[in-house]
Amino acid sequence: MAAAKEIRSKIKSIANTQKITRAMEMVAASKMRRALERRNAARPYALKMRQVIAHIAQAHSEYRHPFMAEREAKRVGLLLVSTDRGLCGGLNTNLFRSVLREMEGWDESGLELDACVIGNKGSMFLRRLGTNVLGQATHVGDEPRVADLVGVVRVLLAAYEEGRLDRVYMAYNDFVNSMIQRPRIEQLLPFVSAGEEVLDVYWDYLYEPGAPEVLDRVFVRYVESLVYQAVMENGASEQAARMVAMKAATDNAGTLIDELQLAYNKARQAAITQEISEIVGGAAAV
Amino acid sequence: MALTTQLDVVSAEREIFSGEVEMVFAPAVEGEVGITPGHSALITTLAPGEVRAVMAGGEEESFYVSGGILEVQPHVVTVLSDTALRAEDVDEAAAAAAKEQAEQALHDRQAQIDYAKARAELAEAVAQLRTLERMRRRSGRA
Numbered sequence: 024m025a026a027a028k029e030i031r032s033k034i035k036s037i038a039n040t041q042k043i044t045r046a047m048e049m050v051a052a053s054k055m056r057r058a059l060e061r062r063n064a065a066r067p068y069a070l071k072m073r074q075v076i077a078h079i080a081q082a083h084s085e086y087r088h089p090f091m092a093e094r095e096a097k098r099v100g101l102l103l104v105s106t107d108r109g110l111c112g113g114l115n116t117n118l119f120r121s122v123l124r125e126m127e128g129w130d131e132s133g134l135e136l137d138a139c140v141i142g143n144k145g146s147m148f149l150r151r152l153g154t155n156v157l158g159q160a161t162h163v164g165d166e167p168r169v170a171d172l173v174g175v176v177r178v179l180l181a182a183y184e185e186g187r188l189d190r191v192y193m194a195y196n197d198f199v200n201s202m203i204q205r206p207r208i209e210q211l212l213p214f215v216s217a218g219e220e221v222l223d224v225y226w227d228y229l230y231e232p233g234a235p236e237v238l239d240r241v242f243v244r245y246v247e248s249l250v251y252q253a254v255m256e257n258g259a260s261e262q263a264a265r266m267v268a269m270k271a272a273t274d275n276a277g278t279l280i281d282e283l284q285l286a287y288n289k290a291r292q293a294a295i296t297q298e299i300s301e302i303v304g305g306a307a308a309v
Numbered sequence: 310m311a312l313t314t315q316l317d318v319v320s321a322e323r324e325i326f327s328g329e330v331e332m333v334f335a336p337a338v339e340g341e342v343g344i345t346p347g348h349s350a351l352i353t354t355l356a357p358g359e360v361r362a363v364m365a366g367g368e369e370e371s372f373y374v375s376g377g378i379l380e381v382q383p384h385v386v387t388v389l390s391d392t393a394l395r396a397e398d399v400d401e402a403a404a405a406a407a408k409e410q411a412e413q414a415l416h417d418r419q420a421q422i423d424y425a426k427a428r429a430e431l432a433e434a435v436a437q438l439r440t441l442e443r444m445r446r447r448s449g450r451a
Contacts, residue, residue: 061322064322064323064324065321065322065323067317067319067323067324067327068319068320068321068322068323068324068389069321071317071319071387071389072389074387075352075378075380075387075389078350078380078382079352082350139407139411140411146411146414150414150415156411156414156415157408157411158404158407158408158410158411159407159410159411159414160407160410161410161414168322168392168393169321169322169392169393170392170393170403173395173400173403173404174400174402174403174404174405174406174407174408175404175407177400177401177403177404177407178404178407178408181404226350227350228350228351228352229349229350229351229352229353230351230352230353231337231338231339231342231351231352231353231354232338232339232353232354236354237352237353237354237378240354240378241352241378244321244377244378244389244391247321248321251321251322
C-alpha cells in the first residue's frame, strides 16, 4: 500500500496548488476589470491632449519646439513598460522578444541605446543585457498614479532636451482583449504627426505667458499622458495574462489529479487482489 | 437663448466635466481669465485654483484644479487638469528618485545573485534534512 499512500499525498498537494491558482485566477479577473475601468477613465484626457497637439501642429507658430523637430539619430532612448510580478504567462517574454529584435536593428544601424524602465521584470531584463539604464520606477503597484511616473518621464525628457538622446521609443503591452495582448513599440519623441489635414486658414494661438513656456508644459503633459496610458494598457494586460495563465494552471492540475486518482485506484485494486490471492493460496496449502 | 460653448474638463486619470456653458473662469498663471463663446484661440497654463463654469441656465459649477492647461478654440474650451500639485522641485526630486533607483538596482546586482545562491543552498539543505528525517523514520519503524 506504500505506492497508494504516496499517490494520495501527491494528489493532496496538487489539490492545494490548484486551490491557490484558482484563487489567483479570480483575483486577477477582478483586478483586470478595475484596471480596464482605470484605463477607460484615462481615455478622455489622452483624446483631448491629442486634439490640442493637433491644433498646435496646425497653428502657424513662429516658435518650433524641439519635441517636434526631427534630427539625425545617434542615440536612441527606450522606455520599457513591464510588470512588477511574474506568473503572467508569456506577457513579458513576448514583449522582451520584440524589444530585442528592435535593439538588434538599432545596433546594426550603429545607434547607441539608453533605457528607462517601469516595472521590476523589465529592470531585470535590461540588467541582464547590460543596457545603460537612466531611470526606473518599480513597484508602482496595481493602481499606479501619474505622479509615480513623473520621475522616469522627466529623466527621459531631460536627456532628450540636452541632446543626449535623439529619438525616444516606448515599449509596452497593448490590451486588445482578455485573450490577446500585443507587444507594441512606438516612437515617443520627436512627435510623429498622424497626417492631419492642414488648414489653409492662417491662425495662431494667443500664448500666455509665452509660446515656449506653454508648449513646454503641454508637451511634457502629453508625453506623461502617453506613458500613463501605456502603463494602464500594460497593467490591464498583466491581469488578463495572469488570469489566463492561472486558469490553464488550474485546468492542468485538474487533469493531473484525475490521472493520479486513476493510478491510485489501480494500485489499491492491485493490493486487494494480491491480498486475496495470498489468502486463497494459503488456504489451499493448508 | 444665450450663446454657449462646449467645455471639457479632464484630468489624466478621469473625466471631470463635459457640457455646454455660457462662460468659464479659469485661474491662468497671469491672472484669472473669463472665456465667453467665440473667444479667439488661446492656450495658457493654469495655476492651482478654481475653474468656474456658468451653465446655460445661469447655474454655476466649480472644480478645483491643481494646475494644468487651458485651451480655447472658437467652439470648444478644454481644461487639461493636473492630477496633483506640480512644482519644478517636486518633479526634479521625482526624477532624482528614478535615477537613484536605477543606480541602486545596478549596485544590488551582486546582492541579488548572492540571494539566489543562498536560496539554492537553503533548498538543498532542506532536501537533505527531509531525506535524513525519512531515513530515520524508516529505521525507527524497522
